[in-house]
Amino acid sequence: MEKSTLFSHIGRPKIDTGVSVNPPIIRASTLLFDKADDLYEGGHRIYGRHGSQVHDSLKEAFCALEGGMGCTLTPSGLSANTLSVLANVKAGDHILVSDSSYGPIRHFCDSHLSNFGVETEYYSPRIGREIKGLIRENTSCILLESPGSLSMEIQDLPAIVKIAKEKKITTIVDNTWSAGLVYNPLSLGADIVVHAATKYYSGHSDILYGAIISRAQRHADKVNATNIALGNSTSADDAYTILRGFRTVIARFERQEKTALALAKWLGRHEKVSQVLHPALDSHPDHALWERDFSGSACLFSIVLKPCSKQQVLDLLDRLEYFAKGFSFGGYESLIIHCDPQLTRSHAEDFAGPLVRIACGLEDITDLKLDLEQSLAELSLDG
Ligand SMILES: Cc1ncc(COP(=O)(O)O)c(C=O)c1O
Structure with a gap:
């Protein structure tokens, strides 16, 4: 199925008599249960922070867009970047970040990650396979953005991914520029893709929103667990509007x-x-x-x-x-x-x-x- 057809249909309620075209917005913190045991044992969604139907539909759309196994929704594009890094580092790690990355990511690395004992090294976006020379025993992830913010350098992702895989390093690509429509880093071997959905998926400059899509379930689980631990959530209204952005993007x-x-x-x-x-x-x-x-x-x-x-x-x-x-x-x-x-x-x-x-x-x-x-x-x- 072509993407435009997919985006017209994905995440919509099953057609039934009088059903709405779009999923309903459910605003909730507390979710109620008839049976006390279901609060702990039912395997249900038990609290508003865990999302709702419209969040599930939006995750499905982002996974289809990038060919991922799992998606985590975040309150902004910046938080999609920072969360995906946080999920993949521990104290004592070294990470490589493209010198051409979005500025506030640099601020996060230099002013916050550094407090937790994670060292950031910035590499030239045109480094390609020479990135091998920067990799250390404790390098845990590489954060790329291609083209680079402001200066538009394109990175040799397959060359970087090849070396990262040999060293078991997680590769994270900010794919906001292409909206995932003309570039698919997961298909080139990257582990995680992030989007500032604030841009094309909002489309109207009135919502901040982010998405993290992982190629493998183990990365998706790690990102999701970090998101839950941090207590992040996004409103159903925003998820609804970003999903609506898919229809026309x-x-x-x-x-x-x-x-x-x-x-x-x-x-x-x-x-x-x-x-x-x-x-x-x-x-x-x-x-x-x-x-x-x-x-x-x-x-x-x-x-x-x-x-x-x-x-x-x-x-x-x-x-x-x-x-x-x-x-x-x-x-x-x-x-x-x-x-x-x-x-x-x-x-x-x-x-x-x-x-x-x-x-x-x-x-x-x-x-x-x-x-x-x-x-x-x-x-x-x-x-
Ligand atoms: C490439 C890129 N990534 C991330 C972000 C951050 O997105 P947000 O504004 O949703 O935090 C931006 C914002 O301009 C961006 O250009």
Whole structure:
């Protein structure tokens, strides 16, 4: 079955007389039982924190999306990342995290994991099989994000996974960029995939939500046990809305992908742009890896402007009418940020000018292009 058909049907109530199309929202902390013995012995869901029917439907959809055995739902994309790491480390461990990972993950590793005796080492996202040289006796997991946040490096996942498997190291991939629609790390051998469902699955920039999908039951059980121990849960209302996002995500994703690719190509020819960081362009340094492992691209890419002052970049952004300044992507609205303040790297990355990240929404491309065109026209370059 094709994904669009699957996503129209998965997790829906069985058709019966007068049944609703979508699963019901059950808001509950306490669940009641007729027989006292069932509280402990019945094998039932016994408390609201353990979810409800709509949570089960959503987990089923995420497992189908990524080809996983189990899914844990979390209150945000960041918590999906931190929880999947926490489930796979203990005091004394060493972990490897991509230097291009989402910034707040770095903060979690440096400011919190370190308090529990877990050491984080950041590796260059273009390391590939050379990651072998960084592995120690106590390395327990590798956290990847491909393409990298802001700078869009594609990682050689199969090469990294091969070495991780030899050393029995758990690989975790943040797959938010691709929505799981054009890249499936579990099929390339990764153990765990995480999503910030806040992006495409919310689709409307009004919910924070995360999902962790594991290829093997033992990883799924570990993540789930950690989630239960931490006391995390998500509301039925949010689970319902994220599941609703599945019904339309392919149509939205494809349109946003098309807009982003067309804008990236056009910006690649613009006199004020020195580089476009979009992996589907053959000018991208990792284009061959992208072509090998991905079946499409997404709404998000970055550009490197020709050298100009910070004030010129801020003015460029402020002149835009349709690209709002704000973090995130995957919603219906286009967004733009200047990335330099967030670029904290252990491995220096030299860009020829200021970096700007563009997230395309569902607006008409003609308007988006005109918006960028008029603002770029007023940009004064150095010298
Ligand atoms: C790649 C990536 N992972 C995780 C997150 C965190 O998601 P959330 O905002 O739901 O915590 C983000 C947010 O921008 C992201 O870009």
